[in-house]
Amino acid sequence: METLRQTLSCPVCLELFTPPVLVLSGAHNFCKQCLEEILLQQNCHHINGFFHCPLCRKVIYLRGRGIVGLLRNSLVESILEKFKYELEKMCTQEKRQLTQICEEHGENMNLVCLTDDEPICAICKLFGKQEDHNVAKIPEAYNARKKAFIKKLHLVHKKSEEARKETEKLINELTAGATDTKVMIDAVGTGLLKDICYRMAELQAKLHHDYSTKLEKLQVIANEAEASGQLYQQMETLLEQHENSVQFLQEDKKFKEKIEKVLEGKASYQDPPKHKISINSILKSSSEN
Structure with a gap:
């Protein structure tokens, strides 16, 4: 076995060949990785270069393909694979024997x-x-212990199956409970959403009503303000463009009633809160209804 090991060992690294195994023209085998290191050591960097066999010193020409052009020894690789298998088998047997x-x-x-x-x-x-x-022979103890072990094996398997089935049952119950609870949550949530939507619609209707009412009142005030503005323009025109004192007095008499009405009228816009809308006012008026 040792002789075969030496035959299947690389002369460079002195270990078992690491595939791929390349064979030179002098019938010497090397690991591909070892040959690559040899080429570096001998400064062979070109695909058309040459190097010397580490064993026989024969010149090996790469002929334009580099190290890829060298032959691969499939036979050695096949023998190496079988040798490693048998070697591993022997090591396993030796370990088994050592345990005894x-x-x-x-x-x-x-x-x-x-x-x-x-x-x-x-x-x-x-x-x-x-x-x-007290002692017993190993074969006798082995047979008795093996039978007892098999019984315990069946008990453990039974226990394991019972635990698995019970766990699956609990998981199924948990899943079913979670599903039922989700359905209930969805139902309750849908009801709450309906109430919320109804409440929102109610508040929006109240908002629209308040807005429309207050906007209408403000438009009346705006119209009054526009009339006051027109009166101001007429008064300013009279002041600047009257032809004589008689005409001024006659026109002033016409403006007197309008002026008094404007000056004595209550300015409703001076009460800002009356014309504003807030969420508190909407909620308060809605709850009172």
Whole structure:
């Protein structure tokens, strides 16, 4: 096995070949990665360059394709794959055998100490700390323990299935409860939304009514203000353009009643809150109704 390992080892890194494995014209095999390092060491950087085989020193020409143009040894790679499989298999068997060897005496463990509940070798029983302990042969203990283990396995499986089914039941109940609660929340929410929409419509109607009423009153005041403005313009024209004192006195008599009416009239615009709208006033008037 060791000879085969040496045959399947790269002469550069001295480890098992790392595929891809390239073969030179002198029949020497190398890891592709190792050959790349050799080319660097020998300053071969061109695809048409050349280098010397590390073993026989034969000149190897790359011929325009670089290291990619070298042949790949598929046979060695196939043998290497099988060797690694067998090597891993042997290591597993060795580990399995080592687990059956007594670490203290290096003998096969063929007994089970019933007191300490652990495998031991014959020397442990004859001369070791288990000398006065009750023991049994491993095959007998193995068969009995295996049967008991299988029973416990079934019990654990049964317990696990019961727990799984009960958990699934609780999850289903939880999901159903959440679904029912969501339906109720949607129903209550829909009712609340209807009440809110009705309340909003009621408030908007009250707002429209108050706005229309107050706007109408303000338009009357605006018309009065416009009439006052016209009177002012007429009075100013008379003052600046009267032809004589007689004409002024005659026109002044005509304006007297209009002037007194304007000056004595109550200025309703002087009470601003009366003509304003606020959310508090809307809510208050709506609750009173």
